[in-house]
Amino acid sequence: MHRHTVLFNLKEDANETQVIERLRELAALPTVVAMVLEENIVPISDNSPYKWCLIGDFNDTDAREAYEKHETHVDIIRTTFLPNISGFIMSDINF
Template sequence: MIRHTVVFSLKHPEGSSEETRFLDSAMVLAGLPTVRKFERLKQVSAKNRFSHGFSMEFEDQAAYDAYNLHPLHVEFVRDRWQAEVSDFMEIDYVRI
């Protein structure tokens, strides 16, 4: 199992309609065939500069690779992520 996480901040003001539209548009990722346990998260720690997070799980590397190459994921990154995210950090985990 691979847990894919990304924390990020948006260019949009907190609570804005643009923020809501971005977060709602990310739900397309939850419906991709290999995605499990998709979550949209609000980051609340004062120790962290990011405002939001996404978390999802994949059965294995092949499932994760299929997600990365899926046309809807590629489109989301190209059309929304690159235009609206100001900073991010991606972390992928496997159980040990």
């Protein structure tokens, strides 16, 4: 299995509901085994600076790469995610 994790914050002027709804569409992409997108329940602090957490599971690295190239993913990242975030960090692991 391959796990893709993205922690992020939205800009203050972002339409949070609209951005999160668009990101939730990613769960329907063909190579996604499971996806969770939730607000962090740990208060934001120096040790936990991100409000949102997206975790996507894939069968393998090839499936993750296909997800990255999928036209829906590319569109959501370019038109919704990147213009509306104030910061993010990603991590990928195989397990």
